[in-house]
Amino acid sequence: MASALSAAxxxxxxxxxxxxxxxxxRRVAAAPVRAAASTAVTAEPTANPMAGVQLFxxxxxxxxxxxxxxxxxVVVTFLRHFG
Amino acid sequence: xxxxxxxxxxxxxxxxxxxPKGVLLVVVGVGTPESGKTFCESLPFxxxxxxxxxxxSAYKALELHGDLDGTEGLFFDPKVVEGVRRLFFxxxxxxxxxxxxxxxxxxxxxxxxxxxxxxxxxxxQQGGTVVFKGHEVxxxxxxxxxxxxxxxxxxxxxxx
Numbered sequence: 159m160a161s162a163l164s165a166a167x168x169x170x171x172x173x174x175x176x177x178x179x180x181x182x183x184r185r186v187a188a189a190p191v192r193a194a195a196s197t198a199v200t201a202e203p204t205a206n207p208m209a210g211v212q213l214f215x216x217x218x219x220x221x222x223x224x225x226x227x228x229x230x231x232v233v234v235t236f237l238r239h240f241g
Numbered sequence: 242x243x244x245x246x247x248x249x250x251x252x253x254x255x256x257x258x259x260x261p262k263g264v265l266l267v268v269v270g271v272g273t274p275e276s277g278k279t280f281c282e283s284l285p286f287x288x289x290x291x292x293x294x295x296x297x298s299a300y301k302a303l304e305l306h307g308d309l310d311g312t313e314g315l316f317f318d319p320k321v322v323e324g325v326r327r328l329f330f331x332x333x334x335x336x337x338x339x340x341x342x343x344x345x346x347x348x349x350x351x352x353x354x355x356x357x358x359x360x361x362x363x364x365x366q367q368g369g370t371v372v373f374k375g376h377e378v379x380x381x382x383x384x385x386x387x388x389x390x391x392x393x394x395x396x397x398x399x400x401x
Contacts, residue, residue: 206376208303213293214277215277216277216278217274221292229375230373231262231372231373231374232267232372233265233371234268234371235251235267235268235269236368236370236371237247237248237268237368238243238364238366238387239270239356240244240271240272240356241244241354241356
């Protein structure tokens with residue numbers, strides 16, 4: 159998963175050029191898998207780097223991040239820890 | 242304690258900017274479900290938006306800074322030095338505190354309880370922000386150091 163993310167194009171978003179310098183910013187596009195010319199392979203999107211990651215709610219129950227609706231935008235922020 | 246300030250800002254950002262646009266907010270923290278519950282009750286922060294990652298598996302998947310796995314040597318291991326540097330000794334931390342002022346952290350600290358992870362290496366882990374549109378990652382920012390977070394204006398550009 160991580161390697162798929164690393165391999166993806168990292169292009170700073172032009173819209174952000176006027177913003178404060180953000181050294182860690184990346185804009186990552188899902189790239190189709192290129193098939194060899196003689197092989198008929200359906201293009202696939204880059205795997206979601208968080209697919210398969212197990213997270214929990216505050217009661218200890220497994221909880222799934224709602225990425226899977228194609229129309230849904232989700233902002234995921236990672237805190238360092240809880241204090 | 243900067244995490245408390247950050248989560249408080251995110252709760253306000255959610256209400257003000259994300260909810261009206263139908264954008265979901267997910268906040269992930271390292272720790273136990275119990276510490277997550279205490280965090281939500283004390284700050285306060287909406288429990289439904291908080292996810293707990295006891296093993297830092299999501300942080301590892303995204304290759305966020307400060308991932309120590311316990312195989313490192315003692316203090317002079319380069320990964321440990323780098324992690325501790327990001328934790329305490331970069332000018333970025335001071336710059337961000339200066340930019341934001343002290344009002345936010347003072348407000349967030351009213352009910353502060355120390356909820357550090359049990360494993361000290363988990364405390365070295367830095368955070369970040371990802372914006373997903375469906376399966377696609379349209380924005381990924383790895384926090385450089387303690388108190389460094391994705392600017393809200395960048396997140397707004399990403400979700401536009």
